[in-house]
Amino acid sequence: MQRLIKLKEPIPATGQGKRGSHIYRVAAEIMCHKGYGATSMNDIAEAAGLTKAGIYHYIRGKEDLLFEIMKYAMDNVERDIIAPAMEVADAEERLRAIVECHTRSLIGGVGAVTIVLEEMTALTPAHRRLITARKRAYLNFIRQTLQQLAREGKLRDVNPTTGAFGLLGMILWISRWYRRDGKITPQETLDDYLEMTMNALLKTAKKSRR
Amino acid sequence: MQRLIKLKEPIPATGQGKRGSHIYRVAAEIMCHKGYGATSMNDIAEAAGLTKAGIYHYIRGKEDLLFEIMKYAMDNVERDIIAPAMEVADAEERLRAIVECHTRSLIGGVGAVTIVLEEMTALTPAHRRLITARKRAYLNFIRQTLQQLAREGKLRDVNPTTGAFGLLGMILWISRWYRRDGKITPQETLDDYLEMTMNALLKTAKKSRR
Secondary structure, eight states, X not given: OOOOOOOSSSSOOOTTHHHHHHHHHXXXXXXXXHOTTTOOHHHHHHHHTOOHHHHHHHOSSHHHHHHHHHHHHHHHHIIIIIHHHHTOOSHHHHHHHHHHHHHHHXXXXXXXXXXXXXXXXXXXXXXXXXXXXXXXXXXXXHHHHHHHHHHTTOBOSSOHHHHXXXXXXXXXXXXXXXXXXXXXXXXXXXXXXXXXXXXXXXXTOOOOOO | OOOOOOOSSSSOOOTTHHHHHHHHHHHHHHHHHHOTTTOOHHHHHHHHTOOHHHHHHHOSOHHHHHHHHHHHHHHHHIIIIIHHHHTOOSHHHHHHHHHHHHHHXXXXXXXXXXXXXXXGGGXXXXXXXXXXXXXXXXXXXXXXXXXXXXXXXXXXXXXXXHHHHHHHXXXXXXXXXXXXXXXXXXHHHHHHHHHHHHHHHBTTOOOOOO
16 A cells, blocks of 8 residues: 655644734734735734734744745644544545544634645745645655545546545635635535535435435 | 626637736746746746846736736636626526536636735736736625525525635635646546535535536
């Protein structure tokens, strides 16, 4: 069996812990609302309840903050999706774990952080390489799971790369449309996403729990 | 049967015709590459092979250009996806037409234009309302197709709204990963997307043509 990607560290703690993660989430919300280019460090300090001097205690500048938010986002992906899914030996169950963990994470509040992950062009080249490598590792993890399913005769007749991108697109889009105060509940969203993704990819998906 | 959305005009011609559409595509490519905030009118003029005075013959300023690109993108959606799909009475075949037309349009070169459609926060409120209404009309068109499939007993047990967003996410993501010079051909991409989307949504999808 092909070896799965190993994370270098178990669960990396980012930035300044809880305080850091609060600032990252608040900053991501504002960047989504105003656009990255139009957001100032002042806007972020104000929303985070810090003075401008206070926020510079945490962050050097806007590009640095963007990079920290992206690292935080990828830490979340590695801790909340890849790490638990990697524990699952059965490929079909692993795929289900990926969909479930990623969907839960998006409806649980990292939507804005996820949208900010698209602002790759604003990073310095060195920072961009680091984030690209971590995104690529996640894509490869999904692709290897689909390749395993193909070897087991369970994958539909689709290219595992196309399948991995299709799956990611469907899930990541949640951050664009899902509203916590909307009519569709978290459980319904999760059930529907499991139903759609597993059937999109598997010849005969086991019925989800509901 | 629920009435489908009617387009107000048959096929609206945008901007200054072919010359306009060339500028929109070039401008969208640069905005994707540099980020909207970091792109100047100079950058765009240079890439389009126009003087700065020349580009102002076509466009008043950057926000106006962004709005024109988005109108152009939505013109494409209405002309190349909604209009042909609306001709298809059978809901399953209509869904297939939506997926096929949208996928073809993305791999055919409007990828950058599609990514720029996400820059909603940079629009003036009045422009944002106009674009949001046209996006919403497309979503509703897909949702009504899924609702019809639900009435016919063909839709999987998923909320048609969630299904419409899931489908859109999967398809729109093509603009982020698909490379014309990559290993995966347009035909493979289309086949795989039809296979995934139809099986994601339909209890028993007819086999695609291949």
